[in-house]
Amino acid sequence: MSSVPETFDDLRALTDPAVLPILDGLRALILAFDPNAVETVRLGDRAATYGLGPRKMIDGYAYILPYSKWVNLGFYQGAALPDANGLLQGTGKRLRHVKIRDTAQITEPVIKAFLIAAKAERIAALR
Numbered sequence: 001m002s003s004v005p006e007t008f009d010d011l012r013a014l015t016d017p018a019v020l021p022i023l024d025g026l027r028a029l030i031l032a033f034d035p036n037a038v039e040t041v042r043l044g045d046r047a048a049t050y051g052l053g054p055r056k057m058i059d060g061y062a063y064i065l066p067y068s069k070w071v072n073l074g075f076y077q078g079a080a081l082p083d084a085n086g087l088l089q090g091t092g093k094r095l096r097h098v099k100i101r102d103t104a105q106i107t108e109p110v111i112k113a114f115l116i117a118a119k120a121e122r123i124a125a126l127r
Contacts, residue, residue, distance in 0.1 A: 006041040011048055015066040022071045025106045026064045033115050047074075052122055059126070061118040065097075072097040073111065075118045077125070082117060085110065 008027065015023055030037060030050045037050040038059065045056075046065060053059035057076055065072040075081055078088050078096025087110060088096035098114070100106060 006043045008039065008041055008048055010043055011041050011046070011066070014043065014046060016068045019066050019069065019071050021103050022100050022106070023064060023066050025103045026071060026073055026100060029106055029111070030062060030064075030115065033112060034119060049076075051076075052119075052126060059122065061122040062115060070099045070101045073100050073114075074098075075114060077118065077121050078114075080121055081114060083114075088114075 012020060012023065027039075027048065031039075034050065038053050040049045040051070040054045040056065040060070041047075042049065042056070047063045049056050049060040049063045051060035051062070060076045063072075063074045063076070065074060074095060074097035075088070077094055078090065079092070079094050081088065081096065083096075087098055089099065090096040098111070105111065
């Protein structure tokens, strides 16, 4: 196993060019919302995690995972997040995501609301 950290540019290189604007837009949104977020890229997962520290399921509150036609904005504790409009998808015990299919979705207020709630949940859980 390489000791060289995997980077966001490495993830971009694996991503379909059609969704790169979405991938970059989501990253910019998350880092503008939380400039202190720890970004951890795991190419084995094909995703970037954002959190209070580097541990995916413990510190992470959000992730971005590119596909060929959309990018999932996921939340590690998404099942616990408020979702009055039923936008979060997924059937797992904890994880939920929203499929972002165009850059206009990134600026929808509900997306930032999910990030705020997800980060607050992790802060409360790790106290």
